Amino acid sequence: MTDVIHLLPDAVANQIAAGEVVERPASVVKELMENSIDAGATEIRVVIKEAGRALIEVSDNGKGMSMTDARMAFERHATSKISSAQDLYALHTMGFRGEALASIVAVSQVEVRTRREEDEMGTLLRLEGSVLMEQEPTLCDRGCKISVKNLFFNVVARRRFLKSNATEFNHILTIFNRIAIVYPQISFLLIHNDVEVYRLQETSSMQRIIDIFGKKMRTQLLPVNTETTLGRIQGYVGRPECATKHGANQFFFINGRYMRHPSFHKAVLMAYERMLPVGQQPCYFITFDVDPSTVDINIHPQKTEVKFENEKPLWAILIASVREALGKFNVVPDIDFDNAADLNRMPLPPKDSNAVRQPETGATPGYNPFRQTKQTSYRRENVDWESLYKGFESRRGEDSPAPPREQMLNLKVDTSEEFTAEEEKKNTALKEFLQFRGRFLVTTVRSGLMVIDQKRAHERVLYEKYKKAYRMQNHPSQRLMFPVSLELNEQENAQIKRLLPELRALGFELSERESRLWRITSVPIETINEQIERIVRDLISAVEGELDAEQLQNKVALHLAKANAIEYGRKMSSDELNMLVSGLFACENCNNTPDGKIIMKVLSETDLSNLF
Secondary structure (H helix, E strand, O other): OOOOOOOOHHHHHHHHHHHHHHHOHHHHHHHHHHHHHOOOOOOOEEEEEEHHEEEEEEEOOOOOOHHHHHHHHHOOOOOOOOHHHHHHHHOOOOOOOOHHHHHHHHHEEEEEEEEEOOOOOEEEEEEEEOEEEEEEEEEEOOEEEEEEEEEOOOHHHHOOOOOOOHHHHHHHHHHHHHHHHOOOOOOEEEEEOOOOEEEEOOOOHHHHHHHHOOOHHHEEEEEEEEEEEEEEEEEEEEOHHHHHHOOOEEEEEOOOEEEEEEEHHHHHHHHHHHHEEEEEOOOEEEEEOOHHHHHOOOOOOOOOEEEEEEHHHHHHHHHHHHHHHHHHOOOOOOOHHHHHHHHHHOOOOOOOOHHOOOOOOOOOOOOOOOOOOOOOOOOOOOOOOHHOOOHHHHHHHOOOOOHHHHHHHHHOOOOOOOOOOOHHHHHHHHHHEEEEEEOOEEEEEEEEEEEEHHHHHHHHHHHHHHHHHHHOOOOEEEEEEEEEEEEEEEHHHHHHHHHHHHHHHHHHHHHHHOOOOOEEEEEOOOOOOOHHHHHHHHHHHHHHOOOOOOOOHHHHHHHHHHHHHHOOOOOOHHHHHHHHHHHHHOOOOEEOOOOOEEOOEEEEEEEEOOEE
């Protein structure tokens, strides 16, 4: 019997490794940018075409590589970062395993141009599917430029499973932001399809966050800075009033590397205890600087999960640090000293004091408010009131017409014994409702006691109204007296452009005034003006992902229905109650909200008896 176990060829082994390391184009961007940082670059330029499918090019002004190093860099497990197992516990670099470049070249066509400061000539390499196609000297700038073309050209199945260009570029932006935030001392340039997306100059940590996420962050963030024997925790946390339901900017970094840590995330939320409404999430940008020997980052191929030796003490220090920041700065009024020049625009009084005069008041000395004036008499025309009642007594015995309210609602009351549940629900629109604690609407029906959740009922009514607006393209809107300005980051800007047809169908009018600066001039008629910016931002975050046209419309309609629905605790007039109930029973589905929650319950007499 022959042996069946054998060694895999290097090309196959590299493709298998690429399945873990190179998940999508964003993975390539991450590995190449981290290599540039390890090379000591102060300028990093990223060029993307077709969301990374056609080209990913990362160039830097780092220390570059020799011809031998350039060739060795693409071999599996070739690295300059470690030489023994002990080095894994003293890492100061982003990469160290030597798998990234080998995995990338296994599934793409790669071109490398690199030169060291002391070399007169640089090196040009061309590789394809782990095979070296060309190697020769060349003239190039100091540093390194790696171009990755036709990603997954030889793994058709992986290429087929890539998402749309918008989705893939959104992932690239996420990776780019994670790296750019924690390295403000490095300048970054991002170009997509020949359009400049970001040009970030060397700056401070706060200014880098503002450059990426907008000027609004200047007044929303509070500094965190705590130093202990276990390490240093620094960064920024958001004010409670600036929390959002979806897509909060939440970043943890460990020694200059982005990480995910659910336990530390819960610690931050605990620090905000009783400060945030249910479902709201704060933003934070927090960096941990600790001894590398006390952390293990070698537990995940993407190196985004980390184990801490002193996790519990750091957890407690993190809570205390965030609480201290909130307690120290949350009650202090904002003063934007960076815009202090605006204070100089205030008008000053003239230097000539004689030019200032005391205001004068006017009076009429002869005016007497108690003096009687000649009253003008008005004569009412004679009206024959009795003629209005002629025939009234003679019609009393005849069938009286339907009550005006029933005519308006166009509903029929069935007094027969055959009375279905559906008919019972319809006829509840004719009943008087009691609002209980600003949350429930209660009335009696033949089968018992009906209880309706007013917020969920309004969500259903608005949802179907918005769905109808998509078909009719004529949802009523209100013009804003003061337009709302909305400054977005690059990811949010791409999302809102995708949502423009849906938003305009529902009554929004908005336009891009400048790059990433939008102006909202009209909104749906039921929208609360004070919440317009938050509603739009939450909507942008809520519809991320790959969605077809119908799914996108459903998600937008559901989000706006939830945002504009009547809040619990609001007292409603009888007319409002009747309008809400009538609208609910006119819906296609009056039993459940669009996301499946129960709107109403009928408690039978038996159910009520069992309570006693």
